[in-house]
Amino acid sequence: MLPSQPTRPQPYRAYRLPAFLLSAMLLAAVGVATVWGLREFASSSQWVEHSYQVLGEIEATVAATRTVESSARGYRLTDRSTLHAEYLTSIPGALSSAGRLVALTADNPPQNHLARDLERKVRARLTEIDRLVELHSRDPAQARIDAQTSKGYEQMRELTALAQVMRERERALLAARHARSEHRASLLTALVVLGIGLAMVLLALLMYSLWRENRRSRELERETRQALIDLEASASERHLLTERHRSLSHYAGLLQSCQNLQEAMDMTAHLIADLIPSIGGRCYILRASQNLAETAARFGEEKIVSADLLHPNDCWALRRGQLQQVQGDRGAVRCNHLEPARGGDDPRWNLCVPLMAQNTSLGLLCLSGEQPPQDADLLLIQSIAEQLSQAIVNLQLRETLRVQSLRDPLTGLFNRRYLEENLQRELLRCQRRKLPLSVLMLDIDHFKRFNDTHGHAAGDALLARVGQVLHDLVRNEDIACRYGGEEFTIVLPETDAATALKRAEQIRAAIGSTTILHLRQTFGPATCSIGLATSQDDRETPQQLLQIADAALYRAKGEGRDRVVDGNRALATA
Known part of the structure; x- marks a missing residue:
């Protein structure tokens, strides 16, 4: 069993639930405030729009009254029927505008009072204009005399002055509504920012506490998983070593039963291919003249091709009587019997293992692969080379006796x-x-x-x-x-x-x-x-x-x- 890891108490664990509840409350309050603020903003927008409508109706009332006055004056001066018709059609517009203004200001008593005054003055002015128009129809000369002494000018001036007062009051009311909207928007923004900020800080602290605890849990889980992996790797390695030892023992027994060098070489190639399938290469045997090494067996796929025949001086392993390993253009000097390196970052490797016994070179194991061999593979290859060297000596002695015959x-x-x-x-x-x-x-x-x-x-x-x-x-x-x-x-x-x-x-x-x-x-x-x-x-x-x-x-x-x-x-x- 794996040793249990002591867990340290978390000092902030007791505050997690209160922090979470407080954050939820703050976010809920921010939501309510946001909804209220939106509704207030919509109401303020409506009142602002209402003020603009009141201002528009004031302008429309004054303008309509002036239109009636202009049409009537033009008719009295020219007697044109078109102007008389225009005069008649413009009267309802002035009265209608004055009536709408009264209706619009119903929510504001002071303004409504002024609107009613304005409506009375409009009616008074229209009555005076209508009197002059009727008089003109009967007696144009008398109508001109009455027009000069009429109070129309004073009526129009009072009407315009009253309209100006209403405008100023409505504009002041509009400015107040704008200010109130701005104030409420600023207040709402501050509340939302503060609420969200506090909630985010609390949530950040809560997440930090959870992150620290989760990180510790992941570390413990990772350590446990790594321990299991190491244990499985160790068991797998022990099993692999056991199988290799068994295979080597069986191989050593078979070598003793080989009748010739070719059998020993084929058996060696088959053993290396089974135990280390990721590499390829060939087995060489030196001729009795010691001047040429000839390929006796192949195994796997050669990643770096070697010559079929080689001179002992072409291989540094045969020269020195020691293992020679090369990867790409790095490391030891490359043997002449190998194909040239690709250049650059060539990951391929080559390993030459001399077969020697009694200080005499007997042959060579030449291996290559894509990735460098592991230490266990090197030890296995050296063990195979030692056993094969002894077998070659025995077979050559037997062959010498046979050749003598x-x-x-x-x-x-x-x-x-x-x-x-x-x-x-x-x-x-x-x-x-x-x-x-x-x-x-x-x-x-x-x-x-x-x-x-x-x-x-x-x-x-x-x-x-x-x-x-x-x-x-x-x-x-x-x-x-x-x-x-x-x-x-x-x-x-x-x-x-x-x-x-x-x-x-x-x-x-x-x-x-x-x-x-x-x-x-x-x-x-x-x-x-x-x-x-x-x-x-x-x-x-x-x-x-x-x-x-x-x-x-x-x-x-x-x-x-x-x-x-x-x-x-x-x-x-x-």
């Missing part, structure tokens, strides 16, 4: 059994890689006569000397064998007919200039005949190549010996 004791060359085993392998390898392979069949001229003349001991000395010459002239990858009696066979992998013909001429010339010293006597030089055969396609067999080379050898003897005959060319011209 395949050597010709007189010449030191391979015997016919070795030729038959390895010619098949080399031919298939070259055919798979679309490379040529040539075979030389060599026979010492007149060897039977030399043997009969100088004795079998001298004949054996000559055969040993020819074997030494062949051993010195062939390459490390060539196979020189004593085929039987005085016949020798040389397998030249990856060699075309033209190159094989030059090599055959070199061998013929070297044997032709060789002498031997036996029992204080010098014998030689001896000559030889050579038949050549070169693989033409991927369907040829070792027996066919040997038959072609043997037929070319007999043709060389038939043509006079001490010469080289190309069997493929002879078949083409036959």
Whole structure:
């Protein structure tokens, strides 16, 4: 079980509910105040609009009265019927405006009193105008005299003065209403801002307290989750290590049962692919000559391609006898057998692990991947390399014993059994890689006569000397064998007919200039005949190549010996 974490008491927990209730009350009060303020604002707007209507009706009443007066005066001066009709139609407008003004000011007694006075003065003025119009209709001259002595001017001046008083009072009332609206708006704004501010402060404090407690809870939850993850990772790692140890033990047992190096390499590749599927690479085996390492097995997908054949000097791990790891262009020096880096921030990595035993290089494990390996993977790879190195030593020792049984004791060359085993392998390898392979069949001229003349001991000395010459002239990858009696066979992998013909001429010339010293006597030089055969396609067999080379050898003897005959060319011209 995980240890329980002590929780510290929260000092502000007791104040959370009161703070929440107070915040709710403040927000509710702000809402009520906002609704009341909106209603007051609507009422104030209506009263302001009412004041503007009163002012408008005052102006309309005065204007309508002046219109009646102007129409009547124009009619009296011109007697035009249109002006008389205009006069008659304008009277109801003036009376109507005065009546509406009285109705609008009904809520304001002082203004209503003035409005009624204004209405009476309007009616008085209209009555006077109507009297003059009627008089004009009967007696225009008398109407002009009465107009000069009429009180119309005084009536109109009093009417205008009264209208001005009403305007001033209504404007004062309008200003007061504006001021009251502004005051209420400012008060409402202050109340809303203060209420919301206090509520937000209380809510912020409440949220801060909750946030601190939640953060602590999340920290405890995260610590608990991380502890569980670490526990699961530890259990998974222990299980993985157990499985790897079991696999390594099983692998070590299987290595002891391998019959050859290829089996050991294939088994190693399969084990690495199963235990570390994220990496790929290949296993190399150094040839007995220690000058070339050849790919023996592959596994996974190589992220950094390595050469099929490499020289030990091309790999820093083989040079130093130590593990060599490189990632991109960083770190250690890059081995020459690897493809060039992409440049920039290349995440790919390569690992070269030398296979060594008794201070001798045996081979190489070359691995690569997208992400750098973990320490556990490195330890596993090193353990596999150690076990594989010991297995290689044992298999090579066993192979050495087997090869010794395949050597010709007189010449030191391979015997016919070795030729038959390895010619098949080399031919298939070259055919798979679309490379040529040539075979030389060599026979010492007149060897039977030399043997009969100088004795079998001298004949054996000559055969040993020819074997030494062949051993010195062939390459490390060539196979020189004593085929039987005085016949020798040389397998030249990856060699075309033209190159094989030059090599055959070199061998013929070297044997032709060789002498031997036996029992204080010098014998030689001896000559030889050579038949050549070169693989033409991927369907040829070792027996066919040997038959072609043997037929070319007999043709060389038939043509006079001490010469080289190309069997493929002879078949083409036959």
